[in-house]
Amino acid sequence: MDAVVQITIGKNTFKPAFGLKVFRELGRHWKKETLNEVIQELQVLENLTDGTIPLKVLDIIYDLLFYSFNSNPANRKLVGMNELEDLPFDKLIEIVTQVAAAMGESMPQQPVEEEKK
DSSP states (O other), X not given: OOXXXXXXXXXXXXXXXXXXXXXXXXXXXXXXXXXHHHHHHHGGGGGOOSSOOOHHHHHHHHHHHHHHHHTOTTOSSOOOHHHHHTSOHHHHHHHHHHHHHHXXXXXXXXXXXXXXX
């Protein structure tokens, strides 16, 4: 899947990647042993319904963006964590929403069972 999500910082444009490399890098960074543990950590992003964003969730957001953008070999430069942390909050939320949707689309989908006749 070609990423439609991109951010521009200065003169550089970054597109995310969602291959296993991203999950492996997140697992190493978070000291997780399994892919399931990494996915479970990311699931906290689905539960942000009351408008409150715990600092731990912000860390997960920045880590996800950092590793997804820096794991894409098509990006000519690497994005720095400081560059991500300096994004305006509304831009950050917009990017996270787009990245989460693109990541969900890239995940293997369960086959839908056909209705029995």
